[in-house]
Amino acid sequence: MSRILHELRGPNPGPTLVGLGGxxxxxxxxxxxxxxxxxxxxxxxxxxxxxxxxxxxxPALSAGVRFVHRDLNRMWDDPDPxxxxxxxxxxxxxxxxxxxxxxxxxxxxxVDLHTxxxxxxxxxxLGDTLANRSMALALPVPMVLGLADAVPGTLIESLDxxxxxxxxxxxxxxxxxxxxxxxADALRVLVSWLAMSRNRVEYARxxxxxxxxxxxxxxxxxxxxxxHSLESTDExxxxxxxxxxxxxxxxxxxxxxxxxPVRAPTSGRLLLPxxxxxxxxxxxxxxxxxxxxxxxSAALRRRRMDxxxxxxxxxxxxxxxxxxxxxxxxxxxxxxxxxxPSLFRLLxxxxxxxxxxxxxxxxxxxxxxxxxxxx
Numbered sequence: 240m241s242r243i244l245h246e247l248r249g250p251n252p253g254p255t256l257v258g259l260g261g262x263x264x265x266x267x268x269x270x271x272x273x274x275x276x277x278x279x280x281x282x283x284x285x286x287x288x289x290x291x292x293x294x295x296x297x298p299a300l301s302a303g304v305r306f307v308h309r310d311l312n313r314m315w316d317d318p319d320p321x322x323x324x325x326x327x328x329x330x331x332x333x334x335x336x337x338x339x340x341x342x343x344x345x346x347x348x349x350v351d352l353h354t355x356x357x358x359x360x361x362x363x364x365l366g367d368t369l370a371n372r373s374m375a376l377a378l379p380v381p382m383v384l385g386l387a388d389a390v391p392g393t394l395i396e397s398l399d400x401x402x403x404x405x406x407x408x409x410x411x412x413x414x415x416x417x418x419x420x421x422x423a424d425a426l427r428v429l430v431s432w433l434a435m436s437r438n439r440v441e442y443a444r445x446x447x448x449x450x451x452x453x454x455x456x457x458x459x460x461x462x463x464x465x466x467h468s469l470e471s472t473d474e475x476x477x478x479x480x481x482x483x484x485x486x487x488x489x490x491x492x493x494x495x496x497x498x499x500p501v502r503a504p505t506s507g508r509l510l511l512p513x514x515x516x517x518x519x520x521x522x523x524x525x526x527x528x529x530x531x532x533x534x535x536s537a538a539l540r541r542r543r544m545d546x547x548x549x550x551x552x553x554x555x556x557x558x559x560x561x562x563x564x565x566x567x568x569x570x571x572x573x574x575x576x577x578x579x580p581s582l583f584r585l586l587x588x589x590x591x592x593x594x595x596x597x598x599x600x601x602x603x604x605x606x607x608x609x610x611x612x613x614x
Contacts, residue, residue, distance in 0.1 A: 242335065244270070244292035245277030252344035253288030254433045258426055260292070262312050262353045264299025265515070267412055269352025274424035278435065279427075288435045295332065298324050305517050310352075313390070313519065315397035342401075346606070348374060349405040350429060351394050352422045354413045356515035359483025360454050361421045363406045366395055367587055368603050369540055370404040372533070377432040377453035378408070378425055381445065381484065381557060383510060383525060385463030388530070388589050390520070400564035402609035409483075409511075417453075424450050457484045458508065458560055461525030465504050467494075468520050472513065474498070475521050481512045487524075494521055536585045545586040545602065550603075551578070557599060564609060568600045569593070575600075 240427030242261075260269030273292035280290055294300060296311045307324035320326035333560070340347060356428040362381040365371040366388070375382045387396055387407075398405040408425045411418040423448035430436050459482075469475055474497045481493065487503045493512070494501040503509075503524065510523035539545075543567070548554055553571030570590075575583075575598045579590055604612070 242294045242297060242331065244273050244294060245281065245290060246292075247277065247280055247285050247290045247306055249285030249287045249289065249435065251287035253286075253435060254345045255289040255291065255343040256272060256346045256426075256429055256433055256435065257339060257347065257349040258290070258292045258352060259295055259349060259394070260422070261297075261300045262295030262351060263305045263353065264296050264301070264307075264312075265303060265305045266352075266354045266413055267300065267303075268354050268413070268415075268418035269408075270294060270300065271419045272352060272410075272426060275419075275423050275429070275566060276426040278432065283437060283442075285435055285436050288345055288433065289339075289343065290430065290435065293332070293335060296325065296328050298328070305515070310517075310519065311327070312394060313392040315394050316392045340401075347394045347403045348429065348433065349395075349398055349403055350425060351405065351407040352425070353407055353409050354411060354415075354418045355409055355483060355511055356413060356518070357477075357482060358412050358415075358510045359409075359485075360457050361408065361410050361425070361450060362454070362483070363408055364395070364456075365406045366399040366603050368399060368404075368605050369537055370606050371395075371399070371406060372537070374404050374429070375406045378406075379447055380408075380425075380454040381457050381461065382406075382460045384460065384528065385525075385589075386466075386510070389463055389466045389523070399603045402604075402606040404566075404606060411453075413515075417431075421450065421453060435579070458527035459530060460528040461508050461510070462528050463523055464507060464526050465524035466520060467501065467522050469513075469518065472518055472521075474515060475501075477512045477514055477521065481509055481522075482511065483510050485509045496521070530553075532585075536587070539585055540587055545588070548586070548600075550600075554600075565605050566602045566604060566608075570598045570600050572596060572598065 263330045277292045309325045311325045320329045363375040395405045410421040427446040431439040477494045489506045491503045492500045508525045512522045553574035557567035587602045591599045
């Protein structure tokens with residue numbers, strides 16, 4: 240099974256859109272969508288840029304299982320992934336992405352196509368940068384902020400450190416035929432948004448309408464507020480019939496674990512309830528975000544208002560940034576309680592506890608900021 244499904248290069252320079260399917264081998268809908276859209280673009284011809292369709296975990300796809308040894312989408316922060324099946328796949332994908340980056344004639348955008356074990360509308364997951372938000376907002380489906388921070392080692396998190404705009408697109412249930420159509424529609428909308436194809440408006444009109452209809456009635460954006468992580472799924476059983484983005488009340492029984500009920504810790508929207516044998520998370524909870532909050536946040540970030548944080552009491556620039564792809568400040572616990580989550584989250588920062596009782600505020604750098612640092 241070849242990893243490269245399609246590699247189409249237009250006559251004119253432009254953006255590169257990378258579509259990745261099958262990072263989890265029990266999620267074939269994204270692969271089917273990549274084949275379908277690649278064939279469409281091959282027949283119609285690209286106007287500019289490049290479209291690359293890649294397979295993720297090839298051995299797991301062949302076997303129809305989520306992974307062979309380890310979850311490939313939890314390993315991207317490991318510089319030495321090892322020599323098992325997923326380690327080999329990770330090395331191969333990193334090599335392929337470097338090759339794509341070296342030959343690109345414009346900015347790179349990546350969509351990681353996934354499906355879920357439970358029902359629900361299509362939605363996007365993204366690291367909270369303005370570049371990623373712009374990509375997610377091009378797709379008329381709900382977006383989830385904060386989940387990429389809560390789950391370590393994902394592909395989209397690693398791409399943020401490389402200055403590549405990316406989103407994960409969750410199309411629906413694994414075995415729902417609509418998941419393939421929604422994945423294909425997401426690709427069509429992104430191709431149109433990037434102005435890569437001829438007749439871009441007509442090409443994506445139906446796709447955009449179908450996605451908007453699938454996401455109708457749900458919040459346009461939610462922020463993660465709770466993650467129910469698992470050591471093992473052996474003793475965890477989700478209550479039947481729950482869906483992503485379903486409203487649940489605090490105290491509502493959502494699952495049973497080790498013979499005891501698992502209750503919702505807060506009222507909000509349920510995300511990604513686990514209905515498969517493998518997985519590191521039982522479910523997530525989110526709270527809706529208003530569009531006005533997103534607009535204010537974007538305006539403050541574009542004006543780089545976070546540069547004023549250093550003048551607040553109890554805050555100092557981090558002496559040794561944890562990674563070169565983030566901006567960071569050390570903050571006193573009292574100042575964190577006063578200003579987080581309101582101000583700091585508006586500016587794109589998340590808090591990590593330090594050993595001395597202080598907190599580290601960390602913000603992902605935008606692709607343009609990373610490029611200027613490298614330059």
